[in-house]
Amino acid sequence: MSLIIESLNHQIIDGNKTRNLLSNIDLSVSQGECVALMGDSGSGKTTLLNLIAGLEPIQQGSIKVADLQLGQATEKALSELRKKQIGIIFQQYNLLSSLSVRDNIEFSARLAGRYDPLICNKLVNQLDIFSLLDHYPATLSGGEMQRVAIARALCAQPHLLLADEPTGNLDEHNGACVVTLLVELAKRQNTALLLVTHSVNVAQKMDKIYHLAKGKLSLVKGAF
Template identity: 70%
Template sequence: MSLLIQSLNHQIIDGDNHRQLLVDLNLSVAPGECVALMGDSGSGKTTLLNLIAGLEPIQQGKIAVAGISLTQASDRQLSQLRKQHIGIIFQHFNLLTSLSVQDNIEFSAKLAGRYDVMHGLALAEQLGISHLLKKYPATLSGGEMQRVAIARALNSKPKLLLADEPTGNLDQQNSSQVVAQLVQLAKSNNTALLMVTHSADVAASMDKIYRLQESSIRLVTD
């Protein structure tokens, strides 16, 4: 499994109270499988992504990415895991404004030690952004920036791709196109995709849909 979560529990401090955000949560995502995660605001979707990415400490339970356990990992090991095995696509793109499109795309691959110029160029071609390689993020549209962010995340050949509302800033036409390209690329690269989304249309493009509600996760469709 690219992602395996077992008996995950997570508590947060809400004012003066402690609130159980996640209770005995179990989830697995196989290589090349595309999974949507839905739920109301405050249900814990982004917290779950942060836990999977090793950005928040695991309080109780097990998370493993590409067979590597995060539970007892040091900060250095978690940083290395993110470089080597996890790609992240943000809602607000998080491109490096001082770098060209091509340099942005190459950034994660160089960090992972998997720089392959032809792979990066092939991703740009598949995403329809080859003509933008010498441009800078400030000159791009929202849809173009999101495609660059997808290429950057996939260029390091991660085992797991995490996407937090990646189409939240796009119109419906751009959203549909970007999601279709993202799913196709995840499958062709045998990369597991876990996408947080509020959009039923986006979720319908995935292999499975889960809903996070009342501290637990349930399969909506597969």
């Protein structure tokens, strides 16, 4: 099992009150399993991804990624986890402006010690960004940056891939192609994929679909 969440609770300050954003969340994602997470804006989907990635502290409950209990881990251990085990596709892309597209794509893979030029070249062609390799992020459109960010995450061959609206800036055709590629590679590389999306069409391509509302997580597609 690549990801195990048990009895996770998370509160936020909402105006003058404290609000339960996540209430007793239980979730597990196995290696090679593709899971969609849906819910309205502000329901806590991105916060949940940040907690899984060790980017926000766990208030109550347990998250285990690749046998590491995040709540008990040091910052150094969390950094190593993100470097070697977790791939993240952010909504804001988080590309390094001083690096070319080629160097951005290779960056995470080299950090993880998993750089494979054959895998990277194949991803570049599959995502149709070969012509952009010598460009810099500032010259790219939103859709192009999205595809570069996806290539960077997949090139590192992570054991757990967290994707926050990975098709949000792509047209319907490119979005469908990218999701198909994500699923294919997750299965081939035995990567656990947790994908946040507002698109029912995207979610339907996953093995399971969960819906987050009023702090509660419910399974709407998959084995109960």
